[in-house]
Amino acid sequence: IGLEVVENLKRIGKGVVVFEILPHVMPTLDPDVAALVEGELTRNGVELHLGEGVREIAGAARVEKLVTDKGEYEADAVFVATGVAPETLLAKQLGVKIGYTGAVQVNKRMETSVENVYAAGDVAEAINLVTGKPDWFPLAPIANKMGYVAGANAAGLSAEFPGAVGTAVTKVFNLEVARTGLTEERARKEGFEPVSVKVETATRPGYYPGGSRITVKLIADRKSGRLLGGQVVGGEGVLARVNTLATLLAKGGTVEDLFFADLAYAPPFAPVWDPLVVAARVMMRELGGVE
Known part of the structure; x- marks a missing residue:
């Protein structure tokens, strides 16, 4: 939500500075994928202060400045987006x-x-x-x-909620950004032996007009080949691909399952080697499978 506010403030001509106490934006992404989002923010004139925590919002009748652990900055308005917690x-x-x-x-x-x-x-x-x-x-x-x-x-009926994998998507200027499952760090903390690959490819065949670049990151367990998580960033086609990954994750799918998934192909929508399949092929190589 914070970055969505940032985008809309920039679109109405405001100068925007983002302070993030963590080393990178969007902590539900791995740092190498978050870097793509940071690049999009800076290309659009957003000033980033990463690893810098806010200590005070100062002013008399209105906001006048922001005090951080590294300095003081003049400000006309402050938007606080620090996450949520369950109200219990x-x-x-x-x-x-x-x-x-x-x-x-x-x-x-x-x-x-x-x-x-x-x-x-x-x-x-x-x-x-x-x-x-x-x-x-x-x-x-x-x-x-x-x-x-x-x-x-x-109401007296019978239903069960099986669980979830944590799938989310957002837009940051011209980038669609999505994630599902575990990050590398989380996978390691959960006792897996994660291996990851990141590929950048096209959303449509080179001979077909339009399309954009898309980055797919996969995280899998080295021992079992099971998919653990995925992150997708690009100009188009992100939602469908992260939803595909989420479905496989929910069913305990493997990298091989993803590679052999029967995904649709037509030049207006995707190349014959879908970005997900390309990423799965690279991952299979990392896992010692067929290249």
Whole structure:
């Protein structure tokens, strides 16, 4: 949301400075993919201050300056986009068990530890289908499906929410940016032996007009060849490709499954070697498979 605000402020002619306490923007991406987003921001006149934390928003009747751990900057307005956290006050008052993620612990029926009390959406945990562990996914599609399951069960029907992989997409100026599953760092922390590849290719055949460059990063487990995550950045065609990866991740798909996936081809939409298939082919080589 923060970068979407940045883009719209630039589009109405405002000077924009971004302060990020972390070493790169969009922490749900790996640093090498986030660098592509940072490049797009700077190309569009956004000033980035990475690894710089804000200490104070100062001013008398209005905002006048921003104080960070590295300096002071004049400012007319400040937008704060520091993430979200589950609001569990009501759940705690009811005696509902809170999970280690800080969200409400539920089963697949969205039932909490208190009988006849359900929790769904950004306040509740869900199973991460890559790790098999409870996780927290504050994302609208997941929240809607959890709400559907909770409502069905509360009404006397029977439904289960299987879990999620954490798929999201956004736009930063002329780049579509998407991710699903685990980053390299997260995969390592979860006990996998991650290997990654990153390929840049075209969204359409070279002989066909239009199209753009697209970057696909895949993360897989070296021992099993199982896909663990993916990130896609490009001028077009990002959504369909990240959704393909998300579907494979949810079913425990492998790099080989991705390579042999029966993906559609026509020059107005994709090359005969889809960017996902190209990335899978490179990954198979890294894993010691057929080149």
